[in-house]
Amino acid sequence: MTCTTCPYCGVGCGVIATVGKAGEPSRLHIQGDPEHPANYGRLCVKGSALADTLGLEGRCLQPLLRDGEGRTLAASWDQALDRVATGMRRIIDQHGPEAVAFYVSGQLLTEDYYVVNKLVKGWLGTANIDTNSRLCMSSAVAGHKRAFGEDLVGGNYRDLEEADLVVLVGSNTAWCHPIVYQRLMQSRRERPEKRIVVVDPRRTATCEQADLHLSVKAGSDVWLFNGLLTYLEEHGVVDTEFVAKHTGGAAEALAAARASAGRLEVVAKACGVPVAMLQTFYAMFASTRKVVTVFSQGVNQSSSGTDKVNSIINCHLLTGRLGEPGMGPFSITGQPNAMGGREVGGLANTLAAHLELNDAQHRQLVQDFWQSPVIAREPGLKAVDLFEAAHDGRIKALWVMATNPVVSLPDADRVREALGRCELLVVSDLFADTDTAAAAQVVLPALGWGEKDGTVTNSERCLSRQKAFLPPPGAAKPDWWAVCEVARRLGFEGFDYQSPHQIFDEHARLSAWRNDQHGVQRAFHIGGLAGLDTDAYDRLRPCQWPVLRRGDSTARLFHDRRFFHADARARLVPTPPRAPANAPDDEFPLVLNTGRIRDQWHTMTRTGRASRLANHLPEPFVEMHPYEAMLCGVQDGTLVRVASRWGAMVARLRCTADQPRRTLFVPIHWNDLNASDARVGALVNPVVDPLSGEPEFKHTPALVSPFPVDWHAVVFSRSPLQFTKADAPAYWVRIQGDGFLRYELAGRGLIEDPQQWSRALLGVGQPSTWLDVHQDGTQDYCAAALDADCLLACVYLSPRADLPSRSWLGRLFEKQALSEADVVGLKLGRSVDPADDAGATVCSCFSVGRNTILDAIRDNGLTSVEEVGRCVRAGTNCGSCQPEIRALIANARLAENA
Ligand SMILES: Nc1nc2c(c(=O)[nH]1)N[C@H]1C(S)=C(S)[C@@H](COP(=O)(O)OP(=O)(O)OC[C@H]3O[C@@H](n4cnc5c(=O)[nH]c(N)nc54)[C@H](O)[C@@H]3O)O[C@H]1N2
Ligand SMILES: Nc1nc2c(c(=O)[nH]1)N[C@H]1C(S)=C(S)[C@@H](COP(=O)(O)OP(=O)(O)OC[C@H]3O[C@@H](n4cnc5c(=O)[nH]c(N)nc54)[C@H](O)[C@@H]3O)O[C@H]1N2
Ligand code: SF4
Ligand SMILES: [Mo]
Numbered sequence: 001m002t003c004t005t006c007p008y009c010g011v012g013c014g015v016i017a018t019v020g021k022a023g024e025p026s027r028l029h030i031q032g033d034p035e036h037p038a039n040y041g042r043l044c045v046k047g048s049a050l051a052d053t054l055g056l057e058g059r060c061l062q063p064l065l066r067d068g069e070g071r072t073l074a075a076s077w078d079q080a081l082d083r084v085a086t087g088m089r090r091i092i093d094q095h096g097p098e099a100v101a102f103y104v105s106g107q108l109l110t111e112d113y114y115v116v117n118k119l120v121k122g123w124l125g126t127a128n129i130d131t132n133s134r135l136c137m138s139s140a141v142a143g144h145k146r147a148f149g150e151d152l153v154g155g156n157y158r159d160l161e162e163a164d165l166v167v168l169v170g171s172n173t174a175w176c177h178p179i180v181y182q183r184l185m186q187s188r189r190e191r192p193e194k195r196i197v198v199v200d201p202r203r204t205a206t207c208e209q210a211d212l213h214l215s216v217k218a219g220s221d222v223w224l225f226n227g228l229l230t231y232l233e234e235h236g237v238v239d240t241e242f243v244a245k246h247t248g249g250a251a252e253a254l255a256a257a258r259a260s261a262g263r264l265e266v267v268a269k270a271c272g273v274p275v276a277m278l279q280t281f282y283a284m285f286a287s288t289r290k291v292v293t294v295f296s297q298g299v300n301q302s303s304s305g306t307d308k309v310n311s312i313i314n315c316h317l318l319t320g321r322l323g324e325p326g327m328g329p330f331s332i333t334g335q336p337n338a339m340g341g342r343e344v345g346g347l348a349n350t351l352a353a354h355l356e357l358n359d360a361q362h363r364q365l366v367q368d369f370w371q372s373p374v375i376a377r378e379p380g381l382k383a384v385d386l387f388e389a390a391h392d393g394r395i396k397a398l399w400v401m402a403t404n405p406v407v408s409l410p411d412a413d414r415v416r417e418a419l420g421r422c423e424l425l426v427v428s429d430l431f432a433d434t435d436t437a438a439a440a441q442v443v444l445p446a447l448g449w450g451e452k453d454g455t456v457t458n459s460e461r462c463l464s465r466q467k468a469f470l471p472p473p474g475a476a477k478p479d480w481w482a483v484c485e486v487a488r489r490l491g492f493e494g495f496d497y498q499s500p501h502q503i504f505d506e507h508a509r510l511s512a513w514r515n516d517q518h519g520v521q522r523a524f525h526i527g528g529l530a531g532l533d534t535d536a537y538d539r540l541r542p543c544q545w546p547v548l549r550r551g552d553s554t555a556r557l558f559h560d561r562r563f564f565h566a567d568a569r570a571r572l573v574p575t576p577p578r579a580p581a582n583a584p585d586d587e588f589p590l591v592l593n594t595g596r597i598r599d600q601w602h603t604m605t606r607t608g609r610a611s612r613l614a615n616h617l618p619e620p621f622v623e624m625h626p627y628e629a630m631l632c633g634v635q636d637g638t639l640v641r642v643a644s645r646w647g648a649m650v651a652r653l654r655c656t657a658d659q660p661r662r663t664l665f666v667p668i669h670w671n672d673l674n675a676s677d678a679r680v681g682a683l684v685n686p687v688v689d690p691l692s693g694e695p696e697f698k699h700t701p702a703l704v705s706p707f708p709v710d711w712h713a714v715v716f717s718r719s720p721l722q723f724t725k726a727d728a729p730a731y732w733v734r735i736q737g738d739g740f741l742r743y744e745l746a747g748r749g750l751i752e753d754p755q756q757w758s759r760a761l762l763g764v765g766q767p768s769t770w771l772d773v774h775q776d777g778t779q780d781y782c783a784a785a786l787d788a789d790c791l792l793a794c795v796y797l798s799p800r801a802d803l804p805s806r807s808w809l810g811r812l813f814e815k816q817a818l819s820e821a822d823v824v825g826l827k828l829g830r831s832v833d834p835a836d837d838a839g840a841t842v843c844s845c846f847s848v849g850r851n852t853i854l855d856a857i858r859d860n861g862l863t864s865v866e867e868v869g870r871c872v873r874a875g876t877n878c879g880s881c882q883p884e885i886r887a888l889i890a891n892a893r894l895a896e897n898a
Helices: 077-095 110-124 138-148 157-162 178-190 205-209 221-234 240-246 250-261 264-271 275-287 305-318 338-343 360-370 383-391 412-421 479-489 500-512 534-538 626-632 754-762 806-814 820-828 850-860 865-872 882-897
Strands: 002-005 014-019 028-032 064-066 072-074 100-104 129-131 165-169 195-199 212-214 291-295 328-331 397-401 424-429 442-445 454-457 462-466 590-595 621-624 639-644 648-655 663-667 700-706 711-717 731-736 741-747 769-774 781-787 790-798 841-843
Touching: 064 077, 077 100, 077 397, 077 424, 077 442, 077 479, 100 110, 100 383, 110 129, 110 338, 110 360, 110 454, 110 479, 110 500, 129 383, 138 305, 138 328, 157 178, 157 291, 157 328, 165 275, 178 205, 195 205, 195 275, 205 882, 212 275, 221 250, 221 264, 221 275, 221 305, 240 305, 250 264, 250 305, 264 275, 291 305, 305 328, 338 454, 360 500, 383 412, 454 500, 500 534, 621 626, 626 648, 626 700, 711 754, 711 806, 741 806, 754 781, 754 790, 769 820, 781 820, 790 806, 806 820, 841 850, 841 882, 850 865, 850 882, 865 882
Parallel strands: 002 462, 100 129, 100 397, 165 195, 165 291, 195 212, 291 328, 397 424, 424 442, 590 663, 621 648
Antiparallel strands: 002 014, 014 028, 064 072, 064 442, 454 462, 590 700, 621 663, 639 648, 639 700, 711 741, 711 790, 731 741, 769 781, 781 790
16 A cells, blocks of 8 residues: 555645555555545546556557667667767757757656756756746746745645635636545535635636636736726725735736726726626625635736736735635646646746746855756746747757647647757657657656656645555656766766655755755745655655644745745736737637646546546537537537647537637647647647746637538447558547547548448458448448457448447447347447447546436436435546536426426
């Protein structure tokens, strides 16, 4: 039994992993850690499915080298590391250290993150190291620094429970931070007077139980919060003593707010929200002292992201609402170690231990501590600029670690081009075939979750251990080790670590070093964790920094009203609002917004392997208001092309009135390995916030048009289909099933001989039986290959999109032997027994489909989520599907009353 931490979102849930004996049917058992203060035993659907993602299939198990002709050769670590070190050395000698760059990730452990920054900033002497946190939290970082003098999240999850009002801004908490959302909902069940407000252009699952949803115009948040700031002042809701003693800049911030948002009508127009709704929100905020404002990517990922952050913090500073239980601004982090990365100075403009690269005293402090030969003097290139520099040849060597930029960066086709231009591209990943690793000359096999060992910090400053409970597979090695080996080969001293424990100890010591009245005081201080022996490090229980003495844990910052600007005051920052960088126009009239879905994690390299996570939303899609779809001449359920000035993609249209008019929403997860053309990153405007450098992922002018096809097919197969880019159908997506793969296909032109086509496509060799059925009078065709009674593969082809139920077909593949009725069903293209068709998955934990839930609601007159849970189990494990179940109940009742 191992206590560790979930590798997905920034909630940072504690996990207990128990490995059974080899040969046991379910060898690995994952459960929530009842004692972890983030989740107290709960896990969301992604966490619950962790065991399904740990198989070694497809893993990169030894270093790979690629030659000029694109051939891939397996290599030893010595060969691979030598190649990296010599390549870097040559480029540095010829072009200087600025020609080398690193692009790392909030999914690294703190120890990995620390050494790679030490190597780059202290030994190579460049700051050309940036991280995917640039795409994620950098606006929050910049906003915190402006307001507090240091990148600080003062509060904790309990504050959300204790608050009387929680405002969720640009955060689909129900899907992206499910356990925090559940804690919030639980606290409201206990205190029904508690209020929840959601600020999001879309009506998301998070809005479902909100008291108020402000469907603001994309990018208008600064108007909204400037309006609130003015309202608070006008209504005398100002903590004058706090403002006078502990802040600066209030007059300037108020003047800027009044100038832009002094009248409710102006704000209402800018935000596209009725005046009455604004009034309700403002009055609620004004009259509630215990208010927490949670924000994430709807705020950060904007060309005015930093101002959005400060406009929110301003309202808390003016009212003195922070530093006490149940109140404060709360930036909720995305990745498991977004915070740890910030602590070790992972960004191109920061230094280790929350120190600043543009401050000579800070640089000196770090260099003295490291005893390093140099220290970077200038901030390095931020992510988007870094890849641009690779594109134009300034960066010649690039090492990408634990991130997949060909999918996740804006203008992603250009990023792929940029990678192709690097003289040396090194990628450390678990897989050698990700869209990014596929371009690398050197692929270094990294240890993944369950194999690697170190620490992470979650959204509430809580540091916990990630621990290994599986043996290292093949030759895979931890990322910190690969970095140290390259450092040694470059002739650098200071990288002789034997274990992550030693690195952690150094990191803890640096946080405390000269962190006192005579040195550079900073809040980040984990000196109390220095000097742990290996055993104590292994047994470390979650604790929140600052940790000045062993055993400390700090639930909340700012209770002493002390901030980290030189005068110890906080700052209100004037935030004159700006519209998003590029407005829609005649050519690209719609606003493309991008984000996450409930059951997938980022570029799907891990969650895409779990069949139970695949069925909730199996295909890449674009959401659009039905009226807008009508205007664009596209139909619900059909394939459409989405295009912007930067690129294009193909996805299935989902019409929903939850999506505001003139906007689109596309999820970020699909990539070139599992879909024909669905990387939304290719479309995203690469414009960034001028202060933080964070891209405007939520606002790109775009266009939707039909993607005409002549035929549709669905294929289920026990082995992968073998098509190449050249002979692939116009549209395809691959979906993981339990022991099989499902493909959705669509193509152009007539398939003259469906039988020949299906044989070639399925490539199953010589099964004992082929069923071929041409439906009379139609062009519908189906073929199925059986070995004895076991289904090997089947394909349904039709000029229409209404192909057989996928959940029913999936069930047939789970059977060892088909019954006669099943075979009849296969030929008919539908189940003989309607009860066999569970419908699209709603509850992924127990694989409960929509039809099953609707039947239960209808047959038993169920009226609550709890009743549905008791009847069919749906919603009783992680609870992430409860918003959907609630909607199904409401729809069923509406239908009944119609
Ligand atoms: N299931 C799942 N969970 C995840 C992840 C995942 O991949 N999958 N990733 C993790 C990571 S790294 C991150 S960063 C977090 C992100 O967590 P979130 O920020 O909650 O997720 P997003 O879906 O990116 O965006 C949130 C919302 O911002 C809204 N939005 C867009 N434009 C605006 C605007 O102008 N103003 C406002 N107020 N809102 C706007 C979008 O409509 C969207 O609903 O999730 C983490 N959790
Ligand atoms: N359009 C659009 N794009 C976005 C966003 C958006 O909202 N819209 N959000 C942005 C945000 S907030 C984020 S955080 C990024 C996330 O984007 P990415 O970081 O690109 O996404 P991941 O799929 O998490 O990539 C992690 C990679 O690391 C590998 N990996 C996992 N564990 C390890 C390890 O221990 N070591 C090593 N070496 N490799 C490992 C995985 O296999 C995977 O290939 O996407 C950003 N891109
Ligand atoms: S909420 Fe889910 S994904 Fe996030 S840390 Fe907890 S279990 Fe993992
Ligand atoms: Mo993120």
